Amino acid sequence: MTGKKKKKIWIVIAVVITVVLLLLGCSWFIMRKIKQGKWKEELDKLMTLEDNDGGNGHDLRMFTYSSILAATNSFSLENKLGGGGFGPVYKGKMDEGREIAVKVLSRRSNQGLLEFKTELILISNIQHMNLVKLLGFCIHGDEKMIVYDYMPNKSLDFFLFDPAKKELLNWDTRFNIIEGIAQGLLYLHKYSRLRIIHRDLKAGNILLDENMNPKISDFGLAKIFKQNVIEANTNRRVGTYGYMAPEYAMQGIYSVKSDVYSFGVLVLEIVSGQKNNSFHNEEGPLNLVEYAWELWSKDAALELVDPTLKSSRSHIDQLQRCIHVGLLCLENRATDRPTTEDVLSMLKNETMMLPMPKCPAFVSRSSVVYELENVKSEKFSANGLSMSAIDGR
Incomplete structure (x- = not known):
């Protein structure tokens, strides 16, 4: 082969x-533009799609990614506050000095655009002293972030389940937290423009401000009801095992009474300083709910009280009343549970006569095993983490 032919071949190869x-x-550039266009389209839908009550035009601040990076020191470990099923949460400080909390939604989480929109729209529409305040959001590529007011005392579980820190929660503080959670729930269930079912009420989703006032947070799993709707049904259960009402865990039926059940679990945890799912003795109670019922049945309910509170003799009647109300919230039948309005009356009116609670759900280990064996297409996670089903919403 001559030199000219070789040169031509190399030229052809180079051109090819x-x-x-x-x-x-060009393909990469076009695909990137298409992807950006889809995200722009999704973002437009996010901000204009009507909610279940027919409203739109939500005034939400969109933070730039660069401002979030600067505020969180590029999501440094030192600024990490914790994390849940939907992703980590970071502390940040804006240029003007305002402290923020940034929830970065995990790409592996089940929270897609629908849940992201739900949380944004819900929190932007509701304003109450016992609900966390939304500041805005940020979208960067595939990443979605929600920006809240920073709560300096983290979440209730940070104190309640730590042997050393729980001593900082005296009974007056704990009762204020119980009452504040009930006030927040009452607003969601009755007084907000939309009737909202939280569906994931637990100690980790109760934030505490500088004065230890509770703020209900994390509305990614919440559902909106029109005021004339009482309950709904879903094939996909989401939430946290141990706080879920029996009719929701087993049949997918949820209502305001589902949140009341979760509140009942929270009350027992706050009184006792124990996690509902911290019972692992095969011969003993299945969980805190069963333990509380056993003590109540033996007229020994005060044995449930956190030992760090035993010196609070002046609050014995209030402690007993909280246990009583907590058990009423845990009734097996949703219709037998009090409303959040009734709960607040029971807690605050010390002369009000309370009905006797009946045996709550999930107190028999064999019945739980039987029920779980009959739940199909469900996947439960351990250690109190979120549970979900495999079928689509």
Whole structure:
């Protein structure tokens, strides 16, 4: 082969490689633009899609990604506050000095655009002293972030289940937290423009401000009801095992009474300083709910009280009343549970006669095993983490 032919071949190869690279580059650029266009379209839908009550035009601040990076020191470990099933939460400080909390939604989480929109729209529409305040959001590529007011005392579980820190929660503080959670729930269930079912009420989702006032947070799993709707049904159970009402865990039926059940679990945890799912003795109670019922049945309910509170003799009647109300919230039948309005009356009116609670759900280990064996297409996670089903919403 002559030198001229070799040169021509190399020229052809170079041209082909150049053309292929150009085509690849153009394809990448076009795909990127298409992807950006889809995200822009999704973002437009996010901000304009009507909610269940027919409203739109939500005034939400969109933070730039660069401002979030600067505020959180590029999501440094030192600024990490914790994390849940939907992703980590970071502390940040804006240029103007305001402290923020940034929830970065995990790409592996089940929270897609629908849940993201739900949380944004819900929190932007509701304003109450016992609900966390939303400041805005940020979208960067595939990443979605929600920006809240920073709560300096983290969450209730940070104190309640720590042997050393729980001593900082005296009974007056704990009762204020119980009452504040009930006030927040009452607003969601009755007084907000939309009737909202939280569906994931637990100690980790109760934030505490500088004065230890409770703020209900994390509305990613919440559902909106029109005021004339009482309950709904879903094939996909989401939430946290141990706080879920029996009719929701087993049949997918949820209502305001589902939140009341979760509140009942929370009350027992706050009184006792124990997690509902911290009972692992095969011969003993299945969980805190069963333990509380056993003590109540033996007229020994005060044995449930956190030992750090035993010196609070002046509050014995209030402690007993809280246990009583907690058990009423845990009734097996949703219709037998009090409303959040009734709960507040029971807690605050010390002369009000309370009905006797009946045996709550999930107190028999064999019945739980039987029920769980009959739940199909469900996947439960351990250690109190979120549970979900495999079928779509």
